Amino acid sequence: MNQQQRSIIAIDGPAGAGKSTLAARIASRFNLLNLETGAMYRAFALKAIENGVSPEDAAGLEALAASSSIRLEASPDGNRVYLDGVEVTSRLRDNSVTDAASKVSVHPAIRKWMVRLQRELGENGRIVMEGRDIGTAVFPDADVKIFLDADPVVRSQRRYEQIEAAPAAPIAAAESVLREMRERDQRDRTRALSPLQPAADAVVIDSTSLTLDQVIARVEEIIRERLGLA
Numbered sequence: 210m211n212q213q214q215r216s217i218i219a220i221d222g223p224a225g226a227g228k229s230t231l232a233a234r235i236a237s238r239f240n241l242l243n244l245e246t247g248a249m250y251r252a253f254a255l256k257a258i259e260n261g262v263s264p265e266d267a268a269g270l271e272a273l274a275a276s277s278s279i280r281l282e283a284s285p286d287g288n289r290v291y292l293d294g295v296e297v298t299s300r301l302r303d304n305s306v307t308d309a310a311s312k313v314s315v316h317p318a319i320r321k322w323m324v325r326l327q328r329e330l331g332e333n334g335r336i337v338m339e340g341r342d343i344g345t346a347v348f349p350d351a352d353v354k355i356f357l358d359a360d361p362v363v364r365s366q367r368r369y370e371q372i373e374a375a376p377a378a379p380i381a382a383a384e385s386v387l388r389e390m391r392e393r394d395q396r397d398r399t400r401a402l403s404p405l406q407p408a409a410d411a412v413v414i415d416s417t418s419l420t421l422d423q424v425i426a427r428v429e430e431i432i433r434e435r436l437g438l439a
């Protein structure tokens with residue numbers, strides 16, 4: 210691949226489909242910058258929690274956004290996330306943050322602000338950007354668009370196992386992981402601005418019965434074809 214060429218790979222899909230894992234592997238394979246947009250919504254949700262702003266309070270959130278700075282920095286073990294200059298990476302997967310991120314991301318003003326930030330981050334780069342609306346709203350002209358999906362029960366089982374495997378794993382019940390994931394899916398799919406759906410020109414991959422390695426191989430092949438690699 211030409212090192213100077215702008216290359217944008219968009220990976221979208223619902224929670225637990227495998228987007229982050231796929232994006233990290235693709236970024237490392239093709240030497241691209243990996244940008245996780247969910248981490249940005251999570252950082253803003255953390256700020257709302259810390260400032261006592263309800264995730265339902267659209268005007269309060271908009272005012273908070275105006276005085277917030279969110280920055281992603283790539284590192285070998287994933288993105289480091291800075292909120293107002295302070296690293297908050299290790300706090301972003303708390304259950305309260307997960308729930309609030311899903312709620313704050315419904316508001317159109319917050320989405321417009323995030324989309325602007327995400328475009329600035331990726332505009333001239335060689336990037337993999339992963340989220341819910343990258344191919345439809347952030348970079349509708351992305352070079353490759355992947356929409357990664359899977360059955361909700363399988364996605365929630367994957368998320369449950371991921372939580373269990375984490376060091377200092379919080380106590381989680383499989384049923385509550387499934388219930389919360391369904392609620393977040395519903396919010397993602399029914400919000401007014403950029404509801405979760407594949408872009409018309411996205412390649413949709415259902416990973417329900419594919420291994421991670423099969424998904425990665427398929428996406429590598431698509432990238433090689435589209436970007437002219439042998």
Ligand SMILES: Nc1ncnc2c1ncn2[C@@H]1O[C@H](COP(=O)(O)OP(=O)(O)O)[C@@H](O)[C@H]1O
Pocket residue numbers: 222223224225226227228229230231367368370371416419420421422424
């Ligand atoms: N095709 C797959 N088969 C089995 N497990 C998978 C597959 N894809 C991802 N996983 C696992 O599922 C979990 C959730 O994946 P993740 O990449 O965090 O999803 P997302 O970013 O879409 O929320 C991770 O533990 C990951 O290793």
Ligand SMILES: Nc1ccn([C@@H]2O[C@H](COP(=O)(O)OP(=O)(O)O)[C@@H](O)[C@H]2O)c(=O)n1
Pocket residue numbers: 223224225246247248250251307310311314315339340341342343393397
């Ligand atoms: N581009 C994006 C990325 C995330 N989000 C929201 O931000 C929340 C956190 O995203 P995430 O990708 O970190 O969540 P998981 O899929 O990893 O559980 C999700 O519940 C989405 O609703 C969004 O609205 N748009």
